[in-house]
Amino acid sequence: MNDYFNGNLHGRGFDAMYYWEQFQPILAAVAILLVGWIVALLVAGGVKKVLQKMGTDQKLAHATGHRSNIEVIVSRVIFWVILIIAVIGALNVLNLTSVSGPFSNMIQQFLLFIPSLLAAVAVGFIGWILANLVRVGMQKLLARTQLDEKLSSDVGVSGLSQNISEIVYWLILLLFLPIVLSILGLNGLLFPVQNMVNEVVLYLPNIFIAGVIVFVGYILAKIVRGIVEGLLASLNVQQHAEKVGIFKNSNLPKLLGSFVFALVIITALIIGFEALGIEAISQPATAMLYEIMNAIPHIIAAGLILILAYVVSRFVANIVVEVVAGTGVDEIPAKLDLQRFLGTTKISCV
Structure with missing residues (x-):
């Protein structure tokens, strides 16, 4: 038991x-x-x-x-x-190692990737801070030059300071992008981006030269416009034009000054595009400017002919009016009691 x-x-x-x-x-x-x-x-x-x-x-x-x-x-x-x-x-x-193995390898790869990820984030963060500082600095610097106000009043371009600052901002970020991709080991993305950055960096001198050309052209255009407006104003062109009955509602010196300003600016832009190597724009624009320059003498000659014809026609018309008025034809409507139908209009003026 x-x-x-x-x-x-x-x-x-x-x-x-x-x-x-x-x-x-x-x-x-x-x-x-x-x-x-x-x-x-x-x-x-x-x-x-x-x-x-x-x-x-x-x-x-x-x-x-x-x-x-x-x-x-x-x-x-x-x-x-x-x-x-x-x-x-x-x-x-x-x-269950056959099940946990893939998860374990995934976590192991992730943990090994964390240092690279943190380094890439740190580099990207430094690049972002630097880009923001440069952007703010560019905005303040360009604001002191009053570039936006000058371009807005002269050529109708606004927000140029903001656009330049944004371009510099993204350019700095683009320069840091290959470093981030290299740290992460993303070679498939690294090589195309690196080639693109190299092309941009090699292109920067052309961009700088084009910017200097356009800026100098803008300054030169303002100087030439001031000279043209001052010269025409000293010659009393506006008063002479109004005497012959033309350009009464417009400022002739300012109009011609703006025309010269536009020609100089267009020339500077064409040279700038040539410095950038953008032939698709520079060649047609150069041809257009060449045609305009060739047409200017003809335009001036045609304008002088029209002005002369207008002055001569006014002179002849005044002579005809005086001759017809001397015949006493203006008194006929009053004698026939028809003046009330004509009002203040005289037959000699008709």
Whole structure:
């Protein structure tokens, strides 16, 4: 009897140990998942709060002009990384290495990639700060020159300072882009971007030369316009034109000065396009300017002929009016009681 009970108890103990050995990995895996899930929630929530206190979304939205949700994205990435690590631990406890292997390799690659990612983010952040500082500096510098006001009043171009600052901003970011791609090891994107940056850098001297040519042309155009307007004003061209009955409602010196200003600016732009090597624009524009220059003498001659013809016709008309009025024909309507139909109009003027 005692042997029976002792054997029965011994069998029951053996069965309990057996079931414990079977369920212990499952319980451990569940515990790992639960703890990992809690840790993932806590860490992700903490990171999100830190980013919110730093105002990350607001700063990025202000810098890029677009709404940013980087706080939620970063916190979710951290949550899923920690949770995947917990899943890998649970699968390893269950000896499911064939399932956990791919996840483990993925996490390992991700962890190895983190230093490169942080370095790329740091370099990109430095480039972004530098680009913003240069953009703000360019805006303040160009604002002091009152370039926008001058171009707006002279040639109708507005917002040039803002456009130049934006071009410099994106150019600096473009220079930092190959460094970021190189750190990340994205060679498939690195080589095309690097070639593009090299082309842009090699093209910068041409852009600078073209900018100097256009700027000098603008200054020269203003000087020539001032000379033309001053010369015509000193010759009293406006008064003489009004005496013969032309250009009564317009300022002739200013009109001719603006015409000369436009010619000089167009010439400077054509030379600038040639410096840039944009033949598709410079060649037709040069041909157009050549035609305009050839036509100017003919236009001046035609204008002088028209003015002379107008003056002569006015002179002849005045003589004819005086001759006809001397015959007494203007008194005939009054004698015939027809003047009321003509009003103040005289027959000699007709």
